[in-house]
Amino acid sequence: MPIYVVGHKIPDSDSICSAIALAHLKNQIGEPAVATRLGELSPETQYILDKFGFETPEYKTSYAGEKIFIVDHSEVGQAPDDVADATIVGIVDHHKLGDLTTSTPLECWIRPVGCSNTIIKQMYDFYGIEIPKNVAGVMLCAILSDTVIFKSPTCTPVDKAAVEDLARLAGVDDIVALGMEMFKVKSAVEGTPVRDLVKRDFKDFDMNGHKVGVGQLEVIDLAVFDSIKDDLQADIAALKEEGGRHSVLLLLTDIMREGSEMLVVSDSADLTERAYGKPTTDGKVWLEGVLSRKKQVIPSLQDAFK
Amino acid sequence: MPIYVVGHKIPDSDSICSAIALAHLKNQIGEPAVATRLGELSPETQYILDKFGFETPEYKTSYAGEKIFIVDHSEVGQAPDDVADATIVGIVDHHKLGDLTTSTPLECWIRPVGCSNTIIKQMYDFYGIEIPKNVAGVMLCAILSDTVIFKSPTCTPVDKAAVEDLARLAGVDDIVALGMEMFKVKSAVEGTPVRDLVKRDFKDFDMNGHKVGVGQLEVIDLAVFDSIKDDLQADIAALKEEGGRHSVLLLLTDIMREGSEMLVVSDSADLTERAYGKPTTDGKVWLEGVLSRKKQVIPSLQDAFK
Structure with missing residues (x-):
């Protein structure tokens, strides 16, 4: 039985890229895992997955009886509707501590940093697992998105250090140019309902x-x-x-x-x-x-x- | 303003030793911290502190307006009565996820291992801080207590590895003898109300x-x-x-x-x-x-x- 790694409802780039990056890590350390999502991809996220060659994670809303690893939040309202019937084995998050509770011990990697992918980068380092080029690419983009290319007050030195490492691994030379490209995609609101x-x-x-x-x-x-x-x-x-x-x-x-x-x-x-x-x-x-x-x-x- | 590191009500050895060990670590990384407690020491905990030369942490029940780092639980019912008026900056725990929530981001180091001190050992490793002999001693004892000298089903290979390192740092040769000594203190129930x-x-x-x-x-x-x-x-x-x-x-x-x-x-x-x-x-x-x-x-x- 795999662990489903899933972010919040109305997923943003961090939720989707965290699910992909953490599922990859879990598979490397012998814990079969699958990235899933609770909603449609935003144009920005679609751009990121296309750029680094990833398929859209499986759309899956029901997790009763399954093991799940929650990324990018810790709130009941942002979790799958049947989260109470699932076993939460872990949480990676960078927000305030929400109202999710469990009936068994779990792992929580929660840090006051700018992006969940920054924490997942620390997890790769902890386990000594190399980050493949394309995984590094989506992690990098998620951090640039969440920190608004380092401008957000949520951005920390740890995020910047993670971006530096990930850009090297992803073969990205101009970080700001990549960030601006993403935000241009995000800014194209015309024609959208x-x-x-x-x-x-x-x-x-x-x-x-x-x-x-x-x-x-x-x-x-x-x-x-x-x-x-x-x-x-x-x-x-x-x-x-x-x-x-x-x-x-x-x-x-x-x-x-x-x-x-x-x-x-x-x-x-x-x-x-x-x-x-x-x-x-x-x-x-x-x-x-x-x-x-x-x-x-x-x-x-x-x-x-x- | 220091961070108060505090375990649960009716503190056990893990709560007290975690507060001491984590406060020491925080002080080493430039975050002034003070270990406190919400209740009386058990005879076992008193034995541990005496053995490794620690004073009893300050008894402090009110934390309104203060920064606190919670160790060894994540439950409102086990936290200070006025926890809602404090700022929780972090949680180290190895139990199920409880009902504490925050209004700001924080750090949570929660792992499904046998003892909070095993996680604090990982934090020392993460920050690259050396564990002093007496701190290693109380951490070691807390793990032996929580894991019932490795017999408890909560004990993991990570706990055993931490004990091995800590025993070396604390200069303890016979781990089982130390554990049995502790449990003998714990078994002396006669004469206690x-x-x-x-x-x-x-x-x-x-x-x-x-x-x-x-x-x-x-x-x-x-x-x-x-x-x-x-x-x-x-x-x-x-x-x-x-x-x-x-x-x-x-x-x-x-x-x-x-x-x-x-x-x-x-x-x-x-x-x-x-x-x-x-x-x-x-x-x-x-x-x-x-x-x-x-x-x-x-x-x-x-x-x-x-």
Whole structure:
């Protein structure tokens, strides 16, 4: 019986590349493992897999009776629906500690770094397993994506050191050029249904009993949203009602200008005032210097719900 | 502001020795840390600290506004009462994943091994920090205690390898003799108040909404309990009522005979039948081969509550 290595719902590049990289490592150390996914690939992730020659991991939503290794989160809400009927043998993550629990001992490699793949790089080092060129490539891309090419405040020296090693192993000379190529793919939002954009990197959080959805779109230039911003606002309002959410926030992140415009629908009119000291005007607020949902958006939001 | 390294309530040797060993490591890598404890030392732990020349860590129960590193559990119920007002910066543990959560990223070194100190040994190796002789001594003793001198099914090859290294560093030639010395201290139950014995290594678990307390006493010969068994049974019945518990179980473990007599008071008359396939008779049941609460007692119990 293999171990299924699976990231969160609405998988981002880190979730998919972590599953691939960790499954490979597990197979090398004699623990048969298969990378799976809980949702569709984003254009960015598809670009990464194409570039380094990987097939899309198997789409698999049910894990009852199976062994699973969770990557890139530790939250029940982001895990397979039947996670309670699976055996979680391990977790690799770089977020806050979520509400997953187990009834048996497991391995958790959780570190306050910028990307799960940085931790998986440490696991390869721990086991003394060489990272193949194509695996190094997808790990590298995931770190560049999660750290916004080192610009995110979540980026640590450990991430940078991992990227250096992985770039060498992957034969990548110009790291920044690779990163910008990826973010260009990410910035091509035209022609994509609005709901797909809103849900592309969308996570629901439990905030003191309230369901709060927070999405993020990272682009090279916010101008790509000019013609669709009204539609995005209408859609997050719809999403709020559909899911019985207290609030839905959508971060439109400009990675060059290094800040985010947050679109806001909420039952609390003063939510961003309380969380970030800035009022919401016309359903929008500009957050200077904010690139990281995890580090700069969620903690203050959680405090505002206390 | 230092990081306080603290184990679980009613600390066992692993909780205390982990706090000491990890605080030392943290100080070596430039993160000021202080070992603390949430309760009295057991005679076994006192013996270990005396043998290797350590002071008793500071008794400290309030951590509001402080940074804490949790060792040897990941359960709210075993953490400081005001853990929600502290910042958990890390967890080292070897049990099932509990219900602690955080609002910020952290480091978790959780492994399915026999003892938290085995993981701390890996952390020393990861950071390339030498383990001083006396620190190696307490780490070694904690592993021998948790693994019942390698007899427990929780013991892994990683624990044995750690013990080998630590024994060399601590200058201990005869590991088994050291272990037996410790367990002799542990077996001296005469003259100790019954309630102290019951609570010496006692943990409450949330089992599907029911509070279940499980204590364990490990001795070299169960005969030491002959004259006090009735008192122990009366006391766990009292403890059940006092704490509004569904059940209280007390494992009397014979490490030489390699099995445990379980004393049982429960709202479910058939609890041990359902959990272990063996009925409770006169409030007692013998569980052959059972040495480990974590691996052989808790999981089946949890299943019985599903």
